[in-house]
Amino acid sequence: xxxxxxxxxxxxxxxxxxxxxxxxxxxxxxxxxxxxxxxxxxxxxxxxxxxxxxxxxxxxxxxxxxxxxxxxxxxxxxxxxxxxxxxxxxxxxxxxxxxxxxxxxxxxxxxxxx
Amino acid sequence: xxxxxxxxxxxxxxxxxxxxxxxxxxxxxxxxxxxxxxxxxxxxxxxxxxxxxxxxxxxxxxxxxxxxxxxxxxxxxxxxxxxxxxxxxxxxxxxxxxxxxxxxxxxxxxx
Numbered sequence: 279x280x281x282x283x284x285x286x287x288x289x290x291x292x293x294x295x296x297x298x299x300x301x302x303x304x305x306x307x308x309x310x311x312x313x314x315x316x317x318x319x320x321x322x323x324x325x326x327x328x329x330x331x332x333x334x335x336x337x338x339x340x341x342x343x344x345x346x347x348x349x350x351x352x353x354x355x356x357x358x359x360x361x362x363x364x365x366x367x368x369x370x371x372x373x374x375x376x377x378x379x380x381x382x383x384x385x386x387x388x389x390x391x392x
Numbered sequence: 393x394x395x396x397x398x399x400x401x402x403x404x405x406x407x408x409x410x411x412x413x414x415x416x417x418x419x420x421x422x423x424x425x426x427x428x429x430x431x432x433x434x435x436x437x438x439x440x441x442x443x444x445x446x447x448x449x450x451x452x453x454x455x456x457x458x459x460x461x462x463x464x465x466x467x468x469x470x471x472x473x474x475x476x477x478x479x480x481x482x483x484x485x486x487x488x489x490x491x492x493x494x495x496x497x498x499x500x501x502x503x
Contacts, residue, residue, distance in 0.1 A: 309489065311490070320480070320496055321435070321480065321493040323493075326489050326490050334489060334490055336490075367433060369434070378484070379424055379426045379437075381428075381437060382437075385432075385434050386433040386434065
Protein backbone atom coordinates (compact mmCIF):
# COMPACT_ATOMS: atom_id res chain seq x y z
CA UNK A 279 0.00 0.00 0.00
CA UNK A 280 0.88 3.65 -0.20
CA UNK A 281 1.36 4.04 3.52
CA UNK A 282 1.35 2.14 6.79
CA UNK A 283 -2.11 0.89 7.60
CA UNK A 284 -3.31 0.02 11.07
CA UNK A 285 -6.51 -1.57 12.26
CA UNK A 286 -8.71 -1.12 14.10
CA UNK A 287 -8.41 2.63 14.35
CA UNK A 288 -10.38 2.55 17.58
CA UNK A 289 -10.99 -0.29 19.99
CA UNK A 290 -12.96 -0.19 23.22
CA UNK A 291 -12.73 -3.29 25.34
CA UNK A 292 -13.47 -4.46 28.83
CA UNK A 293 -10.76 -5.12 31.36
CA UNK A 294 -9.56 -8.69 31.13
CA UNK A 295 -10.32 -9.19 27.45
CA UNK A 296 -7.68 -9.91 24.83
CA UNK A 297 -7.11 -7.57 21.89
CA UNK A 298 -5.25 -7.83 18.60
CA UNK A 299 -3.92 -4.83 16.76
CA UNK A 300 -2.81 -5.16 13.17
CA UNK A 301 -0.19 -3.31 11.14
CA UNK A 302 0.32 -3.44 7.37
CA UNK A 303 3.68 -1.81 6.60
CA UNK A 304 4.72 -0.18 3.37
CA UNK A 305 5.41 -2.89 0.81
CA UNK A 306 9.07 -3.86 0.77
CA UNK A 307 9.93 -2.28 4.11
CA UNK A 308 12.01 -4.75 6.07
CA UNK A 309 11.95 -3.10 9.49
CA UNK A 310 8.81 -2.67 11.55
CA UNK A 311 8.35 -0.98 14.93
CA UNK A 312 5.59 -0.81 17.51
CA UNK A 313 5.31 2.16 19.86
CA UNK A 314 2.80 3.10 22.50
CA UNK A 315 1.70 6.64 23.30
CA UNK A 316 -0.34 7.31 26.41
CA UNK A 317 -2.41 10.46 26.56
CA UNK A 318 -0.18 13.51 26.78
CA UNK A 319 3.00 11.47 26.86
CA UNK A 320 5.82 10.59 24.52
CA UNK A 321 6.35 7.57 22.31
CA UNK A 322 7.30 4.45 24.23
CA UNK A 323 9.19 1.78 22.25
CA UNK A 324 7.67 -1.68 22.44
CA UNK A 325 9.28 -3.98 19.86
CA UNK A 326 11.26 -3.97 16.65
CA UNK A 327 11.19 -6.50 13.79
CA UNK A 328 13.80 -7.04 11.11
CA UNK A 329 12.09 -9.28 8.60
CA UNK A 330 10.10 -11.77 10.63
CA UNK A 331 12.42 -11.88 13.62
CA UNK A 332 12.33 -9.57 16.61
CA UNK A 333 15.87 -8.78 17.76
CA UNK A 334 14.63 -6.22 20.26
CA UNK A 335 11.61 -6.93 22.45
CA UNK A 336 12.95 -4.91 25.32
CA UNK A 337 10.05 -2.48 25.40
CA UNK A 338 7.23 -4.97 25.88
CA UNK A 339 5.90 -3.98 29.31
CA UNK A 340 4.82 -7.42 30.49
CA UNK A 341 4.26 -10.98 29.35
CA UNK A 342 0.69 -10.00 28.51
CA UNK A 343 2.11 -8.30 25.44
CA UNK A 344 3.32 -10.21 22.40
CA UNK A 345 3.85 -9.48 18.75
CA UNK A 346 4.55 -11.41 15.62
CA UNK A 347 5.26 -10.69 12.01
CA UNK A 348 4.69 -13.01 9.09
CA UNK A 349 5.78 -12.96 5.47
CA UNK A 350 7.99 -9.96 6.21
CA UNK A 351 4.79 -7.99 6.04
CA UNK A 352 1.83 -7.84 8.41
CA UNK A 353 2.44 -7.62 12.13
CA UNK A 354 0.04 -8.26 14.97
CA UNK A 355 0.39 -6.91 18.48
CA UNK A 356 -1.60 -8.93 21.01
CA UNK A 357 -2.46 -7.77 24.50
CA UNK A 358 -3.89 -10.43 26.76
CA UNK A 359 -6.02 -9.77 29.83
CA UNK A 360 -6.09 -6.05 29.16
CA UNK A 361 -5.76 -3.61 32.03
CA UNK A 362 -6.85 0.01 32.21
CA UNK A 363 -3.23 1.16 32.07
CA UNK A 364 -3.00 -0.42 28.60
CA UNK A 365 -5.22 2.38 27.28
CA UNK A 366 -3.15 4.28 24.74
CA UNK A 367 -2.59 4.83 21.05
CA UNK A 368 -0.51 2.02 19.58
CA UNK A 369 1.57 3.23 16.66
CA UNK A 370 3.25 1.07 14.07
CA UNK A 371 6.04 2.28 11.81
CA UNK A 372 8.00 0.73 8.99
CA UNK A 373 11.39 1.56 7.56
CA UNK A 374 12.97 0.78 4.22
CA UNK A 375 16.27 -1.07 3.86
CA UNK A 376 19.22 1.25 4.32
CA UNK A 377 16.99 4.07 5.49
CA UNK A 378 17.71 3.92 9.21
CA UNK A 379 15.83 6.51 11.18
CA UNK A 380 13.30 7.41 8.52
CA UNK A 381 10.24 5.76 9.96
CA UNK A 382 6.85 5.93 8.30
CA UNK A 383 4.12 5.80 10.91
CA UNK A 384 0.56 4.61 10.64
CA UNK A 385 -2.32 6.54 12.12
CA UNK A 386 -2.38 4.28 15.14
CA UNK A 387 -4.91 2.16 16.98
CA UNK A 388 -6.54 3.89 19.92
CA UNK A 389 -7.22 1.35 22.63
CA UNK A 390 -9.55 2.14 25.51
CA UNK A 391 -9.87 -0.39 28.31
CA UNK A 392 -12.90 0.15 30.50
CA UNK B 393 20.66 4.59 30.21
CA UNK B 394 20.01 6.78 27.19
CA UNK B 395 18.46 10.15 27.96
CA UNK B 396 16.79 12.81 25.85
CA UNK B 397 15.38 16.09 27.12
CA UNK B 398 13.42 18.51 25.00
CA UNK B 399 12.70 22.12 25.83
CA UNK B 400 10.56 24.01 26.13
CA UNK B 401 7.77 21.55 26.83
CA UNK B 402 5.28 23.96 25.32
CA UNK B 403 5.54 27.11 23.24
CA UNK B 404 2.87 29.51 22.00
CA UNK B 405 3.82 32.16 19.44
CA UNK B 406 2.18 34.33 16.85
CA UNK B 407 2.18 33.57 13.18
CA UNK B 408 5.31 34.96 11.56
CA UNK B 409 7.51 34.54 14.63
CA UNK B 410 10.68 32.46 14.61
CA UNK B 411 11.05 29.63 17.09
CA UNK B 412 13.94 27.51 18.34
CA UNK B 413 13.32 24.09 19.83
CA UNK B 414 15.97 22.31 21.83
CA UNK B 415 16.96 18.70 22.25
CA UNK B 416 19.73 17.53 24.57
CA UNK B 417 20.75 13.92 24.79
CA UNK B 418 23.03 11.37 26.38
CA UNK B 419 23.56 8.15 24.48
CA UNK B 420 26.41 5.70 24.28
CA UNK B 421 27.93 5.08 20.88
CA UNK B 422 25.98 7.90 19.21
CA UNK B 423 24.80 7.30 15.67
CA UNK B 424 22.38 10.05 14.67
CA UNK B 425 19.76 12.49 15.91
CA UNK B 426 16.33 12.53 14.29
CA UNK B 427 13.54 15.09 14.32
CA UNK B 428 9.88 14.26 13.77
CA UNK B 429 6.68 16.32 13.61
CA UNK B 430 3.49 14.93 15.14
CA UNK B 431 0.36 16.83 14.18
CA UNK B 432 -2.37 14.38 15.11
CA UNK B 433 -1.38 10.77 15.49
CA UNK B 434 1.29 9.78 12.98
CA UNK B 435 4.71 11.41 13.45
CA UNK B 436 6.40 12.37 10.19
CA UNK B 437 10.12 12.42 9.58
CA UNK B 438 11.83 15.81 9.27
CA UNK B 439 15.60 15.47 9.56
CA UNK B 440 18.41 13.10 10.37
CA UNK B 441 21.64 14.64 11.64
CA UNK B 442 24.88 12.75 11.98
CA UNK B 443 27.62 15.38 11.84
CA UNK B 444 28.23 18.43 13.97
CA UNK B 445 27.89 21.87 12.52
CA UNK B 446 26.21 20.90 9.28
CA UNK B 447 22.81 22.52 8.99
CA UNK B 448 19.99 20.61 7.41
CA UNK B 449 17.30 22.76 5.77
CA UNK B 450 13.86 22.13 4.41
CA UNK B 451 11.99 25.28 3.51
CA UNK B 452 11.45 27.30 6.69
CA UNK B 453 12.76 24.51 8.91
CA UNK B 454 16.40 23.97 9.71
CA UNK B 455 18.32 21.92 12.22
CA UNK B 456 21.84 21.60 13.47
CA UNK B 457 23.70 19.19 15.72
CA UNK B 458 26.44 19.75 18.27
CA UNK B 459 28.03 16.41 19.12
CA UNK B 460 30.46 17.94 21.57
CA UNK B 461 27.80 19.62 23.70
CA UNK B 462 25.27 16.86 22.98
CA UNK B 463 22.37 18.88 21.70
CA UNK B 464 20.44 19.76 18.60
CA UNK B 465 18.17 22.65 17.73
CA UNK B 466 15.28 22.89 15.32
CA UNK B 467 14.52 26.34 13.96
CA UNK B 468 11.31 27.36 12.27
CA UNK B 469 11.20 30.80 10.65
CA UNK B 470 8.10 32.75 9.60
CA UNK B 471 5.88 30.31 11.43
CA UNK B 472 2.46 29.40 10.06
CA UNK B 473 -0.57 27.83 11.73
CA UNK B 474 0.24 24.60 9.95
CA UNK B 475 3.44 24.39 12.00
CA UNK B 476 1.36 23.76 15.12
CA UNK B 477 2.35 20.28 16.25
CA UNK B 478 4.45 18.34 18.69
CA UNK B 479 8.08 18.19 17.63
CA UNK B 480 9.95 15.08 18.71
CA UNK B 481 13.63 14.36 18.71
CA UNK B 482 15.20 10.93 18.92
CA UNK B 483 18.89 10.12 19.36
CA UNK B 484 20.07 6.75 18.14
CA UNK B 485 23.13 4.64 18.75
CA UNK B 486 25.00 1.98 16.85
CA UNK B 487 24.11 -1.58 17.68
CA UNK B 488 20.58 -0.63 18.60
CA UNK B 489 17.89 -0.18 15.99
CA UNK B 490 15.25 1.32 18.24
CA UNK B 491 14.63 5.04 18.45
CA UNK B 492 14.07 6.55 21.88
CA UNK B 493 11.91 9.62 21.49
CA UNK B 494 11.84 12.63 23.76
CA UNK B 495 8.51 13.77 25.16
CA UNK B 496 8.43 16.55 22.62
CA UNK B 497 7.79 20.27 22.41
CA UNK B 498 4.18 21.25 21.79
CA UNK B 499 4.23 24.26 19.47
CA UNK B 500 1.09 26.34 18.99
CA UNK B 501 0.96 29.09 16.38
CA UNK B 502 -1.69 31.75 16.94
CA UNK B 503 -3.04 33.38 13.75
